Amino acid sequence: DIQMTQSPSSLSASVGDRVTITCQASQAITNYLNWYQQKPGKAPKLLISDASKLETGVPSRFSGSGSGTDFTFTISSLQPEDVATYYCQHYNSLPYTFGQGTKLEIK
Amino acid sequence: QVQLQESGPGLVKPSDSLSLTCAVSGYSISSGNWWGWIRQPPGKGLEWIGYVYSSGITYYNPSLKGRVAMSVDTSKNQFSLKLSTVTAEDTAVYYCARFSGWYNYWGQGTLVTVSS
Numbered sequence: 639d640i641q642m643t644q645s646p647s648s649l650s651a652s653v654g655d656r657v658t659i660t661c662q663a664s665q666a667i668t669n670y671l672n673w674y675q676q677k678p679g680k681a682p683k684l685l686i687s688d689a690s691k692l693e694t695g696v697p698s699r700f701s702g703s704g705s706g707t708d709f710t711f712t713i714s715s716l717q718p719e720d721v722a723t724y725y726c727q728h729y730n731s732l733p734y735t736f737g738q739g740t741k742l743e744i745k
Numbered sequence: 746q747v748q749l750q751e752s753g754p755g756l757v758k759p760s761d762s763l764s765l766t767c768a769v770s771g772y773s774i775s776s777g778n779w780w781g782w783i784r785q786p787p788g789k790g791l792e793w794i795g796y797v798y799s800s801g802i803t804y805y806n807p808s809l810k811g812r813v814a815m816s817v818d819t820s821k822n823q824f825s826l827k828l829s830t831v832t833a834e835d836t837a838v839y840y841c842a843r844f845s846g847w848y849n850y851w852g853q854g855t856l857v858t859v860s861s
Contacts, residue, residue, distance in 0.1 A: 639807075672847040681840055681851035682791065693849075725791055729846045733806050736791040 644737035661726035749852035767841030775819040779844040784837040
């Protein structure tokens with residue numbers, strides 16, 4: 639199975655800060671990598687597919703990059719409504735596992 | 746707009762089976778796509794349980810060791826999950842979702858507690 643390792647596991651930043659989360663796959667997954675945002679008590683929401691494709695309606699301050707084994711998720715200017723847990727998920731080969739999550743808080 | 750809604754018992758006894766149904770609206774299951782179940786234990790991360798295609802083809806997470814079965818009922822536009830021989834470790838919020846490489850439509854989730 640491909641293991642997805644996210645870092646950091648938690649993060650505290652100020653409004654307006656640039657925030658970066660990384661996701662590393664245990665083997666190459668080309669660009670088969672998605673990012674989700676989950677707010678407390680809610681289902682996850684797809685933000686980015688195929689490593690860098692922003693979903694319709696998702697603010698442009700969110701972006702993703704990477705290929706192979708190393709991926710990055712960035713919020714260019716943190717907003718209060720971005721408080722959530724973020725997950726990466728690959729779909730290179732079954733089982734399509736998730737990262738362990740990064741909990742983002744406002745400082 | 747595609748919408749999914751989970752339903753089923755919120756409390757299951759240890760060693761019993763957990764059965765959930767996901768009703769889909771705004772899209773015909775028979776049109777295709779994979780339909781999946783994902784769970785999240787309290788305070789923990791997301792775990793993929795498995796997928797079922799509209800034709801009935803299934804893929805399951807090997808970590809669940811043969812306890813999972815999924816099916817599709819195209820006449821009711823819904824799909825189902827059955828998890829057998831449950832323990833307290835199966836306590837989680839269970840989500841159904843449409844899978845196209847990514848999960849772009851989710852149900853709201855339903856909490857299932859395993860307890861006597």
